[in-house]
Amino acid sequence: MIPIVTAEEMYAIDREVTERIGISADSLMENAGQALFWTLKERIPRAAKVAVLAGSGNNGGDGFVIARMLKSYGYETDVWLVPPKEKVKGAARTALEVYERSGYAWIAYEGKERELAALLPHYDIIIDALLGIGVKGDVRPPYKEIIEQVNRSPAVVYAIDVPSGVPADGGEAGTAVRADVTLTIQCPKLGAYTFPAADYYGELTVVDIGIPPAAVQAKAAARFVWEMRDVIKTMPKRQQASHKGTYGKLLVVGGSKAMAGAVTLAAKAALRSGAGLVTIAVPETMYEAVANRVPEAMCRLWPAEGGAFAGAADWDGLEIDAIAVGPGMGRTEGVRRLVNELVRQPVPLVIDADALFFWGDYAELVRERSAPTVITPHPGEMARLLRRPVSEVERDRFGVSKRLAMEYGVYVVLKGPYTIVTAPDGSQYVNTTGNPALAKGGSGDVLTGIVAGFLLQHEAVQPAVSNAVFVHGKAADWLVQHGHSSWDVLASDVVDALPAVLASLT
Structure with a gap:
C-alpha cells in the first residue's frame, strides 16, 4: 500500500x-x-x-x-x-x-x-x-x-x-x-x-x-492506494479439499418488473467471483424473466405487488451466509419494508442501489448490527444519504466517506473514478483500476455481486471489499485492452472478463 x-x-x-x-x-x-x-x-x-x-x-x-x-x-x-x-x-x-x-x-x-x-x-x-x-x-x-x-x-x-x-x-x-x-x-x-x-x-x-x-x-x-501486490497478497487460496459450501451461501435480493436484469448481473458476478451457492430472491411475478438468465443460481420467489416486492420475505428452509440487496428493486413501500427486515438479519450485508434509497428508515438498525455491513453508493446516492448536494460530496470524497463509515460502523464504497473504500475505523483505501467503460448502467450491480462473493471467501472484510473494487475495475481495463473500447463495454462484458482477471491474480 x-x-x-x-x-x-x-x-x-x-x-x-x-x-x-x-x-x-x-x-x-x-x-x-x-x-x-x-x-x-x-x-x-x-x-x-x-x-x-x-x-x-x-x-x-x-x-x-x-x-x-x-x-x-x-x-x-x-x-x-x-x-x-x-x-x-x-x-x-x-x-x-x-x-x-x-x-x-x-x-x-x-x-x-x-x-x-x-x-x-x-x-x-x-x-x-x-x-x-x-x-x-x-x-x-x-x-x-x-x-x-x-x-x-x-x-x-x-x-x-x-x-x-x-x-x-x-x-x-x-x-x-x-x-x-x-x-x-x-x-x-x-x-x-x-x-x-x-x-x-x-x-x-x-x-x-x-x-x-x-x-x-x-x-x-490511514489513507492508502490499494495496489495489485496487496490484492495478490490477500486473495484467498482455493483448497483441494473443499466443496460448494466452503465458499459460502449468498442470497441476492432484487429485481422488479421494470428492472429484471440487475439482480441477475449481481448473481452471475458473485458466481464468477467464487461464491459457492447463490440464491436469487425476486418478486414472484418475475420468475420467467430471471429463471433462465443464471441457470447456476437457485431462485426464490417472494410475494409481489405491482411488479415489485410486496414487503414479506420467505425464510423457510433458506440457509444463507451473506446477503446482497438492492439491484433493480424499485422504490415502493413494499421494498422499504423488505429492506428493513433484511437489515435485521445477522449475516454480512451488502446494500446497494434502490435499497440505499431508504437509508433514513433503517440507518439506526445498521448502527446496531454486529455483522459487517457494506454500502456501495455512487456520488448521487451518497448525496441523498447525507442530504447534501452532489457537488459537496465530490469536493470532499475522503471526508464524507470517513465520517459516514465511522458514525454507522459500516464499510463505505464511494464509487467513481478512484473509488474509495472506507472501513469503520476510518482507514481508507483508494482503487486505481477502471476506466470510463464502467460509466454505464449495470456496472454497479456487477460490483455488488463481486463484493458479496468476496465477503464469503476472505477472512477480513476490508481486503475483500478492496479486492472486489480492484477486480471490477481491472475487468474493464482488460476489456479495453482486448478488443473493446470504452464506448461499447456492457456490464455483462465485465462479468465475462472476470475469469481472465482472476486468473492473473491467483
Missing part, C-alpha cells in the same frame, strides 16, 4: 524526518532530486532538449538537483530561475549553490520573459518545478503567464510532486499546469485522486526518496 497524504501531513512528515529522525533538509532534497532524475532518465530521450522551470521553494530546489544530474549525463538542459536569486532560501538555496559550483549556468527569467515565451514551443521536455504543495488560490504573475505558455507548448511536461497551481488537497484549480506525467514525491497527495484536480496530473508516478516509513505512519492518517 502507498500512503496518501494531505499537504499539512506532508509538511509534518518533513519536519519529523529533519527534526526528530535527523536527516537534514539538504540531504532530503538531494535524495529527492536524485530519485526524480533516475526516474526521468528512463523516460527522456538523449537527444531531447530540456527546460527546467524552477521556483523559489522546495520544488525549485528539486529542479536544481534534477538539472545538475541531467547536465552531468550530457542532456541539453536549460534552467530558468523565475524568482530573483535572493528569494531562494534554505535547502533550495543550497541545491542552487551546488548546481553553480558544479560548473553549470542558469537563466534569470526576469528581463528575459519574451525569450522564454519564444523558446518554450521548441523544447521537447519541460520539467515543472515552479510551485509545490503550498499553493492557495489562483497563482499570481509571473507564474500565471508562464503556466499558460507551458500549457500551449507541444513539449512533454513532467510536473514535480504536483502540477504547479493545482491544490494538493484537491478542489478547483485556476491557472495550473496540465502535466503529461506527474512525479509525486514519496506519497501521492489527496488531490491526485479527486476531481477536478486529478485532471491536471496526467500519468501519476510515485517516486520513493527514502523517507522512513515510521515518519509517515506517525504523521499521516
Whole structure:
C-alpha cells in the first residue's frame, strides 16, 4: 500500500524526518532530486532538449538537483530561475549553490520573459518545478503567464510532486499546469485522486526518496492506494479439499418488473467471483424473466405487488451466509419494508442501489448490527444519504466517506473514478483500476455481486471489499485492452472478463 497524504501531513512528515529522525533538509532534497532524475532518465530521450522551470521553494530546489544530474549525463538542459536569486532560501538555496559550483549556468527569467515565451514551443521536455504543495488560490504573475505558455507548448511536461497551481488537497484549480506525467514525491497527495484536480496530473508516478516509513505512519492518517501486490497478497487460496459450501451461501435480493436484469448481473458476478451457492430472491411475478438468465443460481420467489416486492420475505428452509440487496428493486413501500427486515438479519450485508434509497428508515438498525455491513453508493446516492448536494460530496470524497463509515460502523464504497473504500475505523483505501467503460448502467450491480462473493471467501472484510473494487475495475481495463473500447463495454462484458482477471491474480 502507498500512503496518501494531505499537504499539512506532508509538511509534518518533513519536519519529523529533519527534526526528530535527523536527516537534514539538504540531504532530503538531494535524495529527492536524485530519485526524480533516475526516474526521468528512463523516460527522456538523449537527444531531447530540456527546460527546467524552477521556483523559489522546495520544488525549485528539486529542479536544481534534477538539472545538475541531467547536465552531468550530457542532456541539453536549460534552467530558468523565475524568482530573483535572493528569494531562494534554505535547502533550495543550497541545491542552487551546488548546481553553480558544479560548473553549470542558469537563466534569470526576469528581463528575459519574451525569450522564454519564444523558446518554450521548441523544447521537447519541460520539467515543472515552479510551485509545490503550498499553493492557495489562483497563482499570481509571473507564474500565471508562464503556466499558460507551458500549457500551449507541444513539449512533454513532467510536473514535480504536483502540477504547479493545482491544490494538493484537491478542489478547483485556476491557472495550473496540465502535466503529461506527474512525479509525486514519496506519497501521492489527496488531490491526485479527486476531481477536478486529478485532471491536471496526467500519468501519476510515485517516486520513493527514502523517507522512513515510521515518519509517515506517525504523521499521516490511514489513507492508502490499494495496489495489485496487496490484492495478490490477500486473495484467498482455493483448497483441494473443499466443496460448494466452503465458499459460502449468498442470497441476492432484487429485481422488479421494470428492472429484471440487475439482480441477475449481481448473481452471475458473485458466481464468477467464487461464491459457492447463490440464491436469487425476486418478486414472484418475475420468475420467467430471471429463471433462465443464471441457470447456476437457485431462485426464490417472494410475494409481489405491482411488479415489485410486496414487503414479506420467505425464510423457510433458506440457509444463507451473506446477503446482497438492492439491484433493480424499485422504490415502493413494499421494498422499504423488505429492506428493513433484511437489515435485521445477522449475516454480512451488502446494500446497494434502490435499497440505499431508504437509508433514513433503517440507518439506526445498521448502527446496531454486529455483522459487517457494506454500502456501495455512487456520488448521487451518497448525496441523498447525507442530504447534501452532489457537488459537496465530490469536493470532499475522503471526508464524507470517513465520517459516514465511522458514525454507522459500516464499510463505505464511494464509487467513481478512484473509488474509495472506507472501513469503520476510518482507514481508507483508494482503487486505481477502471476506466470510463464502467460509466454505464449495470456496472454497479456487477460490483455488488463481486463484493458479496468476496465477503464469503476472505477472512477480513476490508481486503475483500478492496479486492472486489480492484477486480471490477481491472475487468474493464482488460476489456479495453482486448478488443473493446470504452464506448461499447456492457456490464455483462465485465462479468465475462472476470475469469481472465482472476486468473492473473491467483
